[in-house]
Amino acid sequence: MEQSKSQSKPKPRKVHCFSRCSPSKIVELKNLILADKSRLKEEAMREMGFGFIFHIDCIQLNLQLCAELVKHIDPNPRTGMRVKGFNIPIQLNDVGLVFDLPTQGDIVPKTEDLTDVAKKVVEHFKGLSFGALRDMLAKDRVDDAWRRALILYILGAFLCPTSKNQPSPKLLGSIFDVKNPRKYNWGEFTFKWLMEMIHVYKQKNVGGSIGGCIFMLMILYFDARKFGRADRRHEQPLIRYWTNDRILEQGKLEKEVAQ
Secondary structure (H helix, E strand, O other): OOOOHHHOOOOOOOOOEEOOOOHHHHHHHHHHHHOOOOOHHHHHHHHHOOHHHHHOOOOOOOHHHHHHHHHOEOOOOOOOEEEOOEEEOOOOHHHHHHHOOOOOOEOOOOHHHOOHHHHHHHHOOOOOOHHHHHHHHOOOOOOHHHHHHHHHHHHHHHHOOOOOOOOOHHHHHHHOOOOOHHHEOHHHHHHHHHHHHHHHHHHHOOOEEOOOOHHHHHHHHHHHHHHOOHHHOOOOOHHHOOOHHHHHHHHHHHHHHHO
């Protein structure tokens, strides 16, 4: 006897997810920096090693695609993504490939490893909203406090976000020494944060927030689909090529192929 519609198997529950990785916040930051006619802020950002910000003009994240990519990542052996029969390895060097961030250098300090004196210096940054950090960055003076606010904003809003709409306290260790930020291995810090956040997300298996810079996964996927991995190693950072228009164009193409 045929099974009635009412007795048919229920459809799998759709898992809802979101991300605090916000390219739009980075575009806001870029515009704020470029509004300074003296160019002191722009020069400071480039000197600190975060010039990739000026190549980002995408204000939207293809969350549906990113969730699909995350689903196909095993963060333990880190074999990469295999989506639609297309294999894309995920490696530490990819952070440098996409953003031109260093993948060698000193380990970024952890908050718990700071001295008591250093903890007092960064303590008042704890719990600050992105709006409060933007207000600090809008000030004319480019000093150590400004540099700390800049790093915390970039990490919390884009490179190392969590589920909360403010930077994680775990990031405070990274903003104490701002004399020469280029010496730190930001690539490794970003990569490990992403893999840890993916691991946490997949353990829950109920949806929710996907932490880490999943924007990078989107760029790596689009680039591999369009050009192939080997052909793009000489062009860095990839974010130079992947403008908002090209991201939208590739996303539209992916939808057409899927239909």
